[in-house]
Amino acid sequence: MTPAELSQAVQAAVSAAVEAGELTVAVPEHVTIERPKNRDHGDYATNVALQLAKAAGKPPRAVAESLAARLREIAGVSKVDIAGPGFLNITLDTAAQGELARAIVKAGQAYGRNEELKDLRINLEFVSANPTGPIHIGGVRWAAVGDSLARVLRASGAEVTTEYYLNDAGVQIGKFAASLQAAANGRPAPADGYVGEYIVDIAKALVAGVPGVLDLPEDEQLQVFRTEGLKLMVAEIQRSMDEFGTHFDVWFSEKTLHDSGAVEKAIERLREQGHVFDQDGAIWLRTTDFGDDKDRVLIKADGETTYFAADAAYYLSKRDRGSEVSVYMLGADHHGYVNRLKAIAACAGDDMDRNIEVKIGQFVKMLRDGEEVRLSKRAGNIITIDDVVDWIGVDAARYTLARSSTDSTITLDINVLTSQTNENPVFYVQYAHTRMCGVQRKAAELGITKSEDFKPELLSTEWESALLGELGEFPRVLAKAGEHREPHHVAHYLERVARKYHQFYDKCQILPKGDEPVTDLTHARLWLADATRTVIANGLTLLGVSTPERM
Template sequence: MTPAELSQAVQAAVSAAVEAGELTVTVPEHVTVERPKNRDHGDYATNVALQLAKPAGKPPRAVAELVAARLREVTGIAKVDIAGPGFLNITLDAASAGELARTIVAAGEAYGRNEALKGLKINLEFVSANPTGPIHIGGVRWAAVGDSLARILRATGADVTTEYYLNDAGVQISKFAASLHAAANGRPVPADGYVGEYIGDIAKAITDSVPGLLDLPEDEQRSVFREQGLALMVAEIKRSMEEFGTHFDVWFSEKSLHDSGAVGKSIERLREQGHVFDQDDAIWLRTTDFGDDKDRVLIKADGDTTYFAADAAYYLSKRDRGSEVSVYMLGADHHGYVNRLKAIAACAGDDMNRNIEVKIGQFVKMLRDGEEVRMSKRAGNIITIDDVVDWIGVDAARYTLARSSTDSTITLDINLLTSQTSENPVFYIQYAHTRMCGVRRKAESMGITKGSAEDFKPELLSTEWESELLGALADFPRVLAKAGELREPHHVARYLEEDVARKYHRFYDHCQILPKGDEEVTDLTRARLWLADATRTVVANGLALLGVSAPERM
């Protein structure tokens, strides 16, 4: 019996009590059942009686008794106890608990997927670094977290569009073009320009592809360097993202907002909402009405539009393209953007607490031999995504960056993350998967199979270690739903490590799976092979959602 099936059983018990006239309440659409921290309290617990007590006009324990009486008649439930003010502690019989192993193996890659966010249309924007240089280490964190989150959201039923916002308009692009132009002509890069080997590499690529470029007038040269430099840099960013396993459905151009007139149209739309005003020859958005620390200029007195005006047009574009929730994942230096972006949504008539979410990721540091690594030869003054991949690999980078809450600063220790020890989190979880695959290979070499589903005897999985592991596997759909609802992929990684892998190792150490010597192959042997295969399935599914490989050998 899965937690979802048990939830339905509790719901049916409530419904039966209502139909019998014993309770006068609205039957809840969903009943939460959770694994209790103390295993003496049963396999699952629910507080449904406490939730229904007030509308039912009865004490919680009286409601609990009515529900418990019906649950005790359900096949697969061995015992129902009432604890405290009215909690229901439910114990499954061994066969019902062990049945989960067959369910997981049969579901395969689909196990864990659910409809917690069914139909919700989400625009998920992340990384979005200026296309003026390689992706730096802060962007690498969002590449890992954002892509993992997109996979998790889709696994929980959401309709997700992943998006990269190209800041391809404005002063920074002009500085980038000026830097390329200077490098190509053998001049020093401007003081406020970009440095690093990549500037020289791009400048040379452009001059090689455009014969006679340096003979053109200076302004024409700068125009070519701007256009082609931007195209080459964007191509480089796309390459890095794809090699990191991160995919974007949309690459959205800021410049397109200006060229299409969307910025001007968005200002008029906001004016119609009553939040645009004119002052000091400039046009403003009254964001202070919605918690911003000051009102924001949309068009300056000289007629130039601001970055904020483009931000407003971009938000409206997302909504026009069908986004119900727009999620922005921004770097650690963007705290000031939270209130102003939410204020844009409110000024547009949206719910700033529902239609827009702004996540801020904290800083990432890298250590080698105990010393912080600060510089990249190619980029000059930053560590790039290619540096990270070269030093620790895609799997280690993605897993380590996704396994911690983005609210916390994280340190990537190169020595640790390239070691084959249990202290290395990615090695620990991948090794657990290879160990599970190793059991299957050894069984096959001995001519042993887990047998057909009809021959599986789930009631034999009755030890405390088997029960503990089955409970962890049953929790996977709930963990995915929680990670999606909170927009926090680290819950999946921590679950794989601290719940599944740890409990599998305990099961492996205490429960002999395969026969030794002349021992016979028994139904218990086959039942434990089912459990090992179910565990392997959950680990592989979880790693896939984090964009990390599940190797069969290491």
């Protein structure tokens, strides 16, 4: 019996009590079932009686008694206790609990998936670094977290569009172009320009790809370096993202907002909502009405459009393209953007608490031999995504960056993350997967396959029970990660599963040794090992991490 099936059973018990006239309440659409921290309190617990008591006009324990009587009649439930003010503690018999192993294996890649966010249309924008250089370490964090979050949201039924916003219309692009031009002509970079080997590399590639560019007048040269240099830099960013396993459905150009007139149209739409005003020759958006610390300029007095105007047009573009919820994942230096972006949504007539979400990631540090690493040979004074991958690999980078809450600073220790020890979290989880694959290979060598005559009641030791209980939590953990937009819950869960599997593996012999016979217990434990492999593989896939069969 899975936690979902038990939840449905409790829901059915409430419905039966209502039909019998014992309770006069609305049957809840969903009943929460949780694993109690103290196993003496049963296999699962629910507080549904406390939730229904007020509407029923009865003490919680009286509601619990009515439900407990019905739950005790369900096949697979061995005991139901009422604890405290009205908690229901439910104990399953070993066969019902063990049957979960078969259910997981049969479900395969679908196990854990749910419909908590069914049909919700989400636009998920992340990384969005200026296309003037390689992705730096802060962007690497969002590449790991954002891509993992997209996978988690889709596994919870959401329709997700992943998007990279190219800031290709600002003054920084001009400085980037001037830096390329200077490098190509053998001149020092401008005082406010960009430096690093990547500038030299792109300049060389551009000169090779556009014959005669250096023969053009300076102003025409600069325009070519701006246009073609931007293309090369974006292609470089796309390459690094692809190699990191992060893919975007949309690469959105800021420049198109200006070229298409979308910015002007957005300002008029916001004016129609009553939040645009003119003052001192400039055009403003009254964002202070919705919690911003000051009103924002859309068009300056000299007629120049602000970045904020493009932000407003971009938000409206997302909504026009069908997004119900626009999620912005911004860097640690963007705290000031939270209120102003939410104010844009409110000024557009949207619900700023529902239609827009802004997440701010904190800083990432890297250590080697106890010392902080600060420099990149290729990019100068920043650590790039290629540096991170070269030092610790894609799997370690993705897993470690995704396993921490985004509101916390991360320190990546190169020595730890390249070691094959239990201190390395990605190794610890992947090793559990390889152990299970090793069991399958050894079983095949012995000619042993999982028997369909599975006897789940044989999975009765404390280690088997603990592992089964953890495996049953996967759908709930995945739903929570999607609801709260926090994929790190999946990583922490996988580490708990790996720990319980290693304990099971060490305490419970799976395959026969020597001349020992193959028994029903052998087959039952093979089902359990395969179920665990399925859960860990599903979880690692959601984090964009590989599932090696050998290490």
